[in-house]
Amino acid sequence: MTVSGGFAGVHRQLILRGDGTVYTGEKGRPVVRRIGAAQFLKVRTLLGDPALDEVADFTMDMSAKDMFQYTLTFDGRTVMTDRSHREPALDRLIDALSRWLPDR
Numbered sequence: 001m002t003v004s005g006g007f008a009g010v011h012r013q014l015i016l017r018g019d020g021t022v023y024t025g026e027k028g029r030p031v032v033r034r035i036g037a038a039q040f041l042k043v044r045t046l047l048g049d050p051a052l053d054e055v056a057d058f059t060m061d062m063s064a065k066d067m068f069q070y071t072l073t074f075d076g077r078t079v080m081t082d083r084s085h086r087e088p089a090l091d092r093l094i095d096a097l098s099r100w101l102p103d104r
Contacts, residue, residue: 007066026102051089
């Protein structure tokens with residue numbers, strides 16, 4: 001997942017690997033750590049939610065200003081959103097992954 005944009009022009013990245021390793025970075029400052037089995041299972045469960053299949057690949061309000069843009073790649077597809085449209089399954093996934101992003 002990559003989070004970019006906003007008023008401050010952030011660019012934060014998170015990569016969750018199959019072994020439970022989480023890579024996060026913001027502007028060239030990488031951090032690598034492992035997450036617990038329960039946390040990994042929660043994210044895997046969210047990724048397996050069938051409702052994600054119904055989420056459009058692109059849901060952004062092009063007239064909105066200073067919104068964060070989220071780009072997620074999973075299960076062979078890429079989804080871009082600014083969270084301006086309610087997508088509960090995607091919102092739960094973004095919220096779960098965001099906890100490991102660097103502090104703002």
